[in-house]
Amino acid sequence: MNENCLIEVIKNITKSRYIGDDCAYLPDLGITVTQDSLVEGVHFNLDWTTPYELGVKAIRVNISDILASGAEPAYALVSLSMPSKFNDNFVEEFYKGLNDGGSNLGGLPSVEIVGGDLTGGDRVFISICMLGKVNGRNISSRSNAKSGYKIVVCGKHGSSAAGLKLLEKGQKAPEKLIQAHISPHLFPEFALSVSKNITEPYAMMDTSDGLGDALFKIARASNVTLNIDFDKIPYDEEIKCFKDWEQLVLFGGEDYGLVAALPESYIPDDAVIIGEVCPKERVPLIIKKSDKIVKYSSVEEFTFNHFS
């Protein structure tokens, strides 16, 4: 059973009208809210990540989802479970990372940590819940892409997954790719310039599970087909040292870039147009590279599955 099937089980039991996007939009409270976990040995390795870097990344993972929703990241609750042998230095460095990772958000106030808990455990486990304020902005949904919209992205794609591969092989260069994995960039200006100005429904997601996965989810939820031009997707040139670099650009996770489906008139200045939304065809995602066209009826074989 894979993650997507398990989420269907959960939807059926909870009958929740909120589950579907990475953030839940709660109009009665004027917020969007998300929760993401990082598990030692699954999402990070303390051999190559310092507690400070872990804190930075843990909070950015959640800020990224709030930004993609169109809201303004505001409050965080942090659950930290760790072995009792860890000392207060771990906690101190981790929290300094959370603080710094939640600052400098394109003119927005820093994220405030308002609660959470500390527990013992064999492994480090982090779960952060984040609340974003709507503040009159237009909230996105992956089901809002419409035929005729453009597909735009920000950030470089595949670098984080490439950096992880280097770390796993014990390599320390190219440094740029490693840093993309350890300390991902956020794109608050992009997100907020979209959600502040747009008056029409739109889709926006972060690329935490890979660009291809986000594109596929938008296409499926919106009942459309996305036509993408691979050669337009921004990536770091250094990634070409990998044989499978094209797969990394398309399906590598943890970049925390943004991808959006927008009417052309609302595209931010710094966005890169990589394709367009078309009426539904037989497959949800079509990617053209030079003269080769690949049609994806599923992307599961290329994406990370916790329960394969």
Next chain:
Amino acid sequence: MNENCLIEVIKNITKSRYIGDDCAYLPDLGITVTQDSLVEGVHFNLDWTTPYELGVKAIRVNISDILASGAEPAYALVSLSMPSKFNDNFVEEFYKGLNDGGSNLGGLPSVEIVGGDLTGGDRVFISICMLGKVNGRNISSRSNAKSGYKIVVCGKHGSSAAGLKLLEKGQKAPEKLIQAHISPHLFPEFALSVSKNITEPYAMMDTSDGLGDALFKIARASNVTLNIDFDKIPYDEEIKCFKDWEQLVLFGGEDYGLVAALPESYIPDDAVIIGEVCPKERVPLIIKKSDKIVKYSSVEEFTFNHFS
């Protein structure tokens, strides 16, 4: 370094004005919010807890904190990490437990599960964030106890810790104590009758870390001394099969009863008065049992510490 010291480290780094109570009160959003984790091997054991029971308990742990804040439990986000060998039946039963555990809240609507995430991991790890609506109620704080207030409780104390001891010894009776551990009761009517009517500042906490721990925290935060009459504290008679039953009543955790410091005129009908708030003496907590008086300058040696 113990938990309380680590929390001081966190307060110093985050400079958060919200950390101090089990729930953070966010007036701008009209909510209180809390997050609590349950770690396999630390908080529960799958040998004696079914996935359904785990779901019930996991959500009640958080509802209990929201009730103690005085707010109405409304929304939950659930992070579940589990080994990939677990099947969809585990997820299904766990979520059924969450649903049922979040229902029948003294006339309030059921808690809605609006998000969360699913990840792999060696062990089951659960972290739930819960949002409670203020809805015009008066929100509690552990620093609000004032000299002259009465200390009141609801629920039976020590039963859950006694039940855990039985389970650890492989015993199956008394069933009442075991059930108190597996499937704790909540007290929404008590909590909501307080927060709906009271116009003065008051303190209310759940007894998740033990009654004595909650009393001590209220006394310290409010800068007062609490005088408690042990013989007034409600407990199940079955607990007397334990030699150290008095310690279990005072310091046993996970009962999820409530303890409050209230002006006399606001005490709910079903509350039991166990003591009163007095001007600060040398020690924060004084407990009288028959003709014996114990003065507590600390309760650390009696309470659970994740990082001892």
